[in-house]
Amino acid sequence: MRKDKLQVSISEVTKEKVVRKISYKRKRALEGGLYILPWIFGFIVFFLYPLGRTIYNSFNKVTYNAKAGGYQYTMIWFKNYKRILTEEPDLAIAFQDFFVQILTYVPVIIALSIIIALLLNNKMKGRAIYRLIFFLPIIILNGQLLENLNTYGGMSLEVGGFVITVIEKISPEFLVDTVTLLFNTILQVLWYCGVPILIFLATIQKIDKSLFEAASIDGASSWNIFWKITLPTIYPLVSVVIVYLVVFMANIDSTADNSINNIINLSRYNPARYEGYASAQAVLFALLQVVLIAVLYFLTHGKKRGGNK
Amino acid sequence: MEVIKNQKISYKHRKGFLKIKRVLLGMKSSEGIFYKLMMYFLLTVLGFVFLYPILYMSSTSMMSNMDLIDNSIKWIPSKLNFKNYQFAYRALDFVKTLFVSIGYSGINTLALLISSSTIAYGLSRFKFVGRKLVIVLILLTFIMPKALFFIPTYRIMGQLHLTGNIFAILLPAISGQGLQAALFILIFFQFFNMIPKSLEEAAIVDGASSFKIFYKIAIPMAIPAIIITSVYAFSLYWNETFLARTYLEGKINTLPMSLKNLSSSYYKVNPTDQYNNVEVKFTEAKAFAGTILSILPLIAMYAIVQKWFVESIDKTGITGE
Incomplete structure (x- = not known):
């Protein structure tokens, strides 16, 4: 009876350990992500978005029209x-x-x-x-x-x-x-x-x-x-x-x-x-x-x- | 008998020749005079060629305009003449521009230093999904030319009301997209990779947070990287004018930017009533005086930090892939 109890408690302890280990790993990963966060922001705002924008614009003809309020884009594909x-x-x-x-x-x-x-x-x-x-x-x-x-x-x-x-x-x-x-x-x-x-x-x-x-x-x-x-x-x-x-x-x-x-x-x-x-x-x-x-x-x-x- | 004598002589000759050869060309273990002389000769010639543009500029910058047209004067001006420096000094608005340049480059360097070290630390010491992908993307940001980004980025800056503001340069620097930021991230990355895992684990067991490990263990170990990054990034921000001129719209002028406008700003500052005075006319002597003035602070900085700079280069793993 006592032995049984002990075993149960041991398995519980190991279980808890495993859980803690996983959560520790996850915590580390999250922490690591925190350090990268500025880069992710910079990458999206100053790399990804401008890159997409430049590629999109390259398919457009841009004209300036003061009456219509600034620049106007018309799709002309590869022209x-x-x-x-x-x-x-x-x-x-x-x-x-x-x-x-x-x-x-x-x-x-x-x-x-x-x-x-x-x-x-x-x-x-x-x-x-x-x-x-x-x-x-x-x-x-x-x-x-x-x-x-x-x-x-x-x-x-x-x-x-x-x-x-x-x-x-x-x-x-x-x-x-x-x-x-x-x-x-x-x-x-x-x-x-x-x-x-x-x-x-x-x-x-x-x-x-x-x-x-x-x-x-x-x-x-x-x-x-x-x-x-x-x-x-x-x-x-x-x-x-x-x-x-x-x-x-x-x-x-x-x-x-x-x-x-x-x-x-x-x-x-x-x-x-x-x-x-x-x-x-x-x-x-x-x-x-x-x-x-x-x-x-x-x-x-x-x-x-x-x-x- | 005759033959033996001959052989003896030739042996003697050979011995002498070998000795001369050893002194001049050196043995395997030590280097001979010839080799040493050759080395100094090559280094001095190459060094001279490296310095040639600077020597040429400094000598021309001291010439009066009369000296420039004088065909008999090539290198040495007829008399030492610092007038050109006075003109350029005034046209560049030197003291103010100098402080602006130092402040501008300094703050951006600091931002770049903080961002690249933290990003590198995150990449080096933590395992998470997409870590490899981030490294590849960082390399990609290095390869892409800036011409690809500056048009939309200028728009973004405009929408955020950042154009003409130092934040237009500072914001990319703090978010890891500064000038050659990828290079600096990789330098720090290599340094942080060298930290032994056991040291980090011991610190964790002792209850140190990861941030504490970062600034108590990782940063002190990466001091050579910090020196290299600061010196190189400072000179990069000092020298970069294309993006700075676009985003800052001329509201902040560093020395190289003012140098670009030197020929136009020159007449605004210097006595206009003397337009016909030959000596006041804007010539290459004035342009070079301005150029020298604009690189002088960098040379001064370099002279001060060069010892640590060169030492750090020896210690850095810049070279790993």
Whole structure:
């Protein structure tokens, strides 16, 4: 009898424990939700709603009519897109520039920032000063600064006449153009390197030092160590850097470097275009960017698996 | 005999050569002079190229307008001349704009810091339905260009009577949709993931609430992340002008925004009766003086915090995926 009672009470206790555990779990989940709450609000108000609105507007023709009280929307489906893609070429040209800029800048930026990160990783005098210099663009880079430099000079290295004559003497003409182009854009490319250098440097520093020691005891040259240890470690970060760079270059404020945002902003006030047309432009821009990121990401991500065989 | 002698000489030669090679190129364990020189050379050249635009700007900003047209003057102005800075200082309304910029960037940075740390804490330390989905959506907000949102968002702000008001920028910042907020959330997320579970459980057993754990355990452990976020977010808010100009409608002007209008505001402030005076004319020297003035506070901040900034970078897991 007593034993029975005891058993019952034990089972009750465990039951209660289970219940309490569930309620504890639920409480934790609710608590976690509380921390996310601001984000959910922000996501709906500043992401989801504007996104839906932009997509909806892109199918509309917007006209301004003061008598009828402001802007008026009429559904025209894909006519805005048709206009952008087939009739008015300004955005298509800006897209082309953006596309070419990404494809040419990104590999150069990645190569340069890996090199600089490797150099900065060395133990040497004045490391702090060098780091100060190379991280500076992260802090001061802004659209207006770039624009002033582009309009008033200072963003292109002046190649001395002598260098050009030498190059002209020894090489065909197209190479001269390439070299001058390189000197014209190298500064900008370097200034975009700030964050990639930072990412690569942090990764290199995380590699276990004993790995290098073991390799050099086994007789690996520093050249081999670079290709067999350092590079495979930083390679996965290349795709991360690519995503960062595409987003960064898409959002930069300077019209000289990326005219797309400016075109969209101007369309908004242009009576022949207005909001609907501008929204369609924005949607196309987002699509281009997503496709670019996806393609570049999977291209570089897939290679990693091949290389690790 | 002859052969042996020859071999001896070549051996001697070889030994000497090896020694030179070791000093210059280094052995596997230590680096040679050649390698070191090459490294310094490369770093210095690259560093110079990095600084070139700033050097160019500072030298041009000290030139008088006569110097600018003078072909014989390229780098060094004929005499040190801070007149351009005076002009730009007045045109930017420097002191007022500086305080506005610091206040504007500071408050937004604070909001971003609070929101991204709490959101990251919620994502990292709690299990609930849709947690993975939230992380994916946060990444999505990072990828989408701002051009996609600013038109309807501007409308929303208008309906809430927030345009031309700092809340137009502050509200997205506090709700995790600030500038590059996704990046900051992920940095904090990684830091909070590193907190050992046992530590948290011990605190719970001792009766600490989750919020107490957040600010007593999690926040102190994430100090490197806080430093990086503050410095980077501050400079982001300082430098961002596209959204700020749209939402604030010119009611709040930070230094980079005033810089954009420098050429027009210039003549309003500086002596208009001297229109024909060559030295007063708005030229690149004036524009660069203004540009330098607008980045100077950031450089000063960077110089002060750089030690902690660089240290924190070493400690941060920025690099994880």
